[in-house]
Amino acid sequence: MDRGLKEAQLERSARIFNVQKYNVHDGPGVRTLIFFKGCPLRCKWCSNPEGLRYDHQVMLKRNACINCGACVPVCPKNIHYMDNGEHKVRRDIKCINCKKCEKACLQNAIEIVGEDKKINELVDIVNEDKDFYRMSGGGLTVGGGECTNQAESLISLLESAHIEGVNTAIETCGYTDIEKLKKIREHVDLFLFDIKQMDPVKHKELTGVNNEVILNNLKYLLENGSKVRVRMPILKGVNDSHEEIKAVSDFLEPYRFFKNFDGIDILPYHRYGVGKYDQLDMVYPMEGDFSLSEEDLDNIESWIKEEGINVNLVRH
Incomplete structure (x- = not known):
């Protein structure tokens, strides 16, 4: 580990709940995905309920x-x-x-x-697969939970990764203080930024928070040169209508030709995390199946393409 950072930064801890190696869905190339614990949102379809609370x-x-x-x-x-x-x-x-x-x-x-890991321990884990990053154009992705909730630890980890020559990305819901975001973005090569719902009232019903802060933060990143790929979790009958997709496209239209806007990832609804709710004595908030058919996904993909925006369907 390069000692270019202050010792205090390397000794700082981050509370994580998982490390996933050889990930190919969350950023370019082969990546190590580190999940930070704690999240300000309560999305009804969350597949990582163990990441919602900061507590062990x-x-x-x-x-x-x-x-x-x-x-x-x-x-x-x-x-x-x-x-x-x-x-x-x-x-x-x-x-x-x-x-x-x-x-x-x-x-x-x-x-x-919930495990408290020092930054230098996490960087050592990331460095184990440097050869894979080099061959594939991959690197480190930090998700959660919501990684910006632990802003100081996140910055130390990202800065440490950059010192080691590792590409960095974060997955974020975007609900964070703008001053924190300004500091974080200095060390991020790619933001994987969620848009879950454009209507602020529906957004609060689905996630527990209004989307004003989120959309303002997304505008800030796009207008200040940060590379951003928007991610859209899509649920049947919730946010899959032509009107909803058009609202997202219209919001992003001013940035369509920005070099730092990297397009949209469609994330189809899945139920992989449902079993974990029972293990935590939690009730899964979504009643019914909100999965989309291949025809549904093809339609959404074509609607976005019609707006001249690059789109990718992520299949886990």
């Missing part, structure tokens, strides 16, 4: 748990308890991440989500 959390795989109770006596916070022979978890008590319950579980039914 207990995930319990009930189909693996045999209700042996081995975790109950080892937890110093009394988070685990037995109720009529069934293992349950108290969600109103903060986990201190001692991992004693995780170690006591012989069935691997318990996972403590």
Whole structure:
């Protein structure tokens, strides 16, 4: 690790909940994707519910748990308890991440989500795959949760990656303070920036927040030379209409020929994260299936192309 950064920056920690290597969906080339914990939005379709809260959390795989109770006596916070022979978890008590319950579980039914990693540790992980980045034009992508929630740690990680010659990208909902964004963008090669809904009232219903800050931040990035690729999570009957797609295209029309505007990624709805809600004793907010057909996706893709905007359909 290059010591061009101050020691304090390298010793700073980021709270993460996953590291995904050899990722090819979140930025160019082969990438290492680091997930930061904590998010200001509550999107009803979120596939990473373990990334919403900054706290450490207990995930319990009930189909693996045999209700042996081995975790109950080892937890110093009394988070685990037995109720009529069934293992349950108290969600109103903060986990201190001692991992004693995780170690006591012989069935691997318990996972403590949230790990504090120093910046130099994360950069060492990223550097393990430098050859892949070099051959493919890849690098580091930081997502979440919402990575801008931990702005100082994010900046230290991105700056460290640049010192190591690694390309950087972040996935963001865009809901962050503009002054933080100005500092962050100095170290970002590509913003993967979500537009979830153009109507502010519907946006609040779906995500818990208004979209004014988000759209203003997107304008700022585009107008100040940051490379941006817009990402659109698409749900059947929610934001897939021709009118909604046209509203997004109209918003982006002034930037259509900007060299730093890299087009739109369509992210079709999926249900991959639904099972994790049960492990956290959370209710999945979306009732029904909002998946789109191939015809639906073809239509959306063609509508965006008709507006003269580069578009890519991301298939996970």
